[in-house]
Amino acid sequence: MARVMINLPPRAKRGEVVAVKTLISHPMESGFRVGTNGALIPRDIITLFTCTYNGEEVFRAELSPAIAANPFIAFFTTATESGTMVFRWTGDNGFSTTETAAITVE
């Protein structure tokens, strides 16, 4: 299970633009490196990251091998209503991790 860190303000005013920062532990092996036996190390990356806010998708990113190990992705969203944000990372070799964070809108 990959370690995940999410940073978003726990409370926000209605209509406020909040910063969302996410970090997940993952090697992001590019598939272009040569291992000790001289053969290419197979690719193992996260290919898709999505964020839904109360069921509605607010952010989606398609990742490539050029994203650094332990992908850090930060973006903005508008705090519309109290609820949960669901973050989902999917990738090679059946990798899938989901994390949720709550936000209270006043």
Next chain:
Amino acid sequence: MVDSLLSTATRRCLLIRTAGFAAGVAVSSAPLRAARATPQAMQEAIRRIVGEAGLQHGKVTLDVPPLVENGNTVPLTVSVESPMSEADHVKAIHIVNEKNPQPFVISTAIGPRAGRASLSTRIKLADSQEVVAVAEMSDGSFWSGSADVVVTIAACVEDLR
């Protein structure tokens, strides 16, 4: 062709390439190293994103350190000037590069709910090169911004020996 390759490749990359080639000869089933992306490949990747629409310069700011020591993690922020209203907003932000093994770096889809058209991440760079960000607007226009980065330790091609 060989000359231009030699001038862009660092000595280290060259050594690794040679080693990889030798290994490839020894074990014939080993796959050949993929060629590097070129500025032409980047232009092609941008054309794939933009399609028939024209690409205009401006509105997109690419914030990346001009000199990075370690190409394995290069912090990068893209921000696009846009009111982010229902009528006028940024639909997508793409990042491409010149000299990594593949030109494509990241594609993101956002919408008016984002409030601010901005994206931060960390990328790998295999060489000193130009990085380009392309923003797709809701009216179908495309805007781009670019930054030149000098990398002292390259990513991607380092092996584990």
